Amino acid sequence: MLFLSIALMYACSKNEDEITPEEKKISFTVPSNFPAPTYNFEDNELTNDGFALGKKLFYEARLSADKSVSCGSCHQQFAAFANLDHKVSHGVDNCQGKRNAPPLFNLAWQKAFFWDGGVKNLETSPLNAFTDACEMKTDLETVVSVLKNTAPYPELFRKAFGTPEINSQKILKSITQFMGVLVSGNSKYDQVMRKQNGVSFTSTELAGYNLFKEKCSSCHTEPLFTDFTYRSNGLDLVSVDEGRSHITGVKTDFGTFRIPTLRNIEYTGPYMHDGQFYSLDEVLEHYNSGVKASANLDPRLKNGIPLSSAEKEQIKSFLKTLTDNEFIKNKLFSES
Incomplete structure (x- = not known):
């Protein structure tokens, strides 16, 4: 941890506007109006070097089969880490998946991942992107081999984990350090709820908030704006995607999908599991x-x-108060 200590000492000797994102102490912060998270970093110590490695891996296209696609290709920061203007995810060889790429933030509060809840652990969630034939189309053995033979990765793993050894567990833990820190909790809505700096809703936003609580909040529960359940919202008479039943095998789960968060909804279109x-x-x-x-x-x-x-205009006005521009523009999360 000597490198981290030196970096932090160096950062402290500089003015705030001179400190680069890499020099700031990386931390996981729970907004005061949020519940306790599901994931914690007890078994995955969060460090500047671990976070930096995870971010580099998140944006590393050389890990895909044709070296064209990274996690960041389908999860773009300017779209709150969703996939702007693409109905479904696009992978190697211009392959198109069958589901919309969901935004990535506040993942530490999720108990399951993807539209069908098929993965139960944040640390294993990147496996789908690596192995899916319409995403990165590779496997962990190949990823490990590429990283072992690609500078500067052995040195980055040494800084993050104390040894240049590269294995699948370290890969997944470092990516999780990056994804876990993607916390969005400073929208206008949050500032109003925290009675912060005298911020208040406009009359239109307040009317929309009251309508939202009356008509929408049973599924999009505050403050995360999802209750994490799986439901059918009647997009089709018969769904072409089996949804949750693909995981559970239960007939009543056919065509049901996880309730998505509405945070940053202004920038996460197209909407619904199929982006229609x-x-x-x-x-x-x-x-x-x-x-x-x-x-x-x-x-x-x-x-x-x-x-x-x-009423539609009022609800839209409220939904836009869920935009967290600080998160979307945070250079700490940017590729460069």
């Missing part, structure tokens, strides 16, 4: 008039969610 809606207007109109009576439709959507034009 490109705007919030389309999403709200779906609930107003487009819900289809699928076999496993959430009972609360039996009659849709009737919304007037004015």
Whole structure:
């Protein structure tokens, strides 16, 4: 840890505006209006070097089969680590997946991952990206081999873990250090809830917030704006994607998908598991008039969610208060 200590001492001798993101002490901070996280770093000590290695691996396209795709290709920071303007994820050989790439933030509060909840541990979640034929199309053995023979990775692993040895566990732990620190909790909404600096909703935002609590909050529960359950919201009479039932084998899970967070929703389109809606207007109109009576439709959507034009605008106004520009523009998370 000598390198870390020297870096921090050097940072402390400089003015705040001279300190680079790499010199700042990396920490995992729970916003005061958030519940306790599910994941902690007790068995994965968070360090500057571990975080830096994880970030470099997150953006490393040479780990994919044709050296063209990284995790950051489908999870772009300017889209709150979602995939802007792509309905579904795009992988090697221009292969298109079947599901929309969800945003990556506040992952430490999730108990399961992906639209179907098929992975239960944050540390193993990158495996899907590495091995899926329509994503990076590789395997951990190949990834380890590439890293062992690619500078400066042996030295980066030495700094992060005390030895240049590279194995799958260290790869996954370092990527988790990067992803786990992706916390978004400083939107206008958060500042209002924390009564911070006198910030308050406008009348339109407040009206939208009250409508949201009445019509939407049973699934998109505050403050994470998801209850992490799996439901059908009636996108199709018969879903072409089996959804949660692919994991559970349970008939009543067919066509159900994890409730997504609404945080940073202004920038995470296209929306829904298949990316079929490109705007919030389309999403709200779906609930107003487009819900289809699928076999496993959430009972609360039996009659849709009737919304007037004015109510739609009010809800949109509130949803935009969930945008965390500080997170989206944080250079600490940027590729360069």
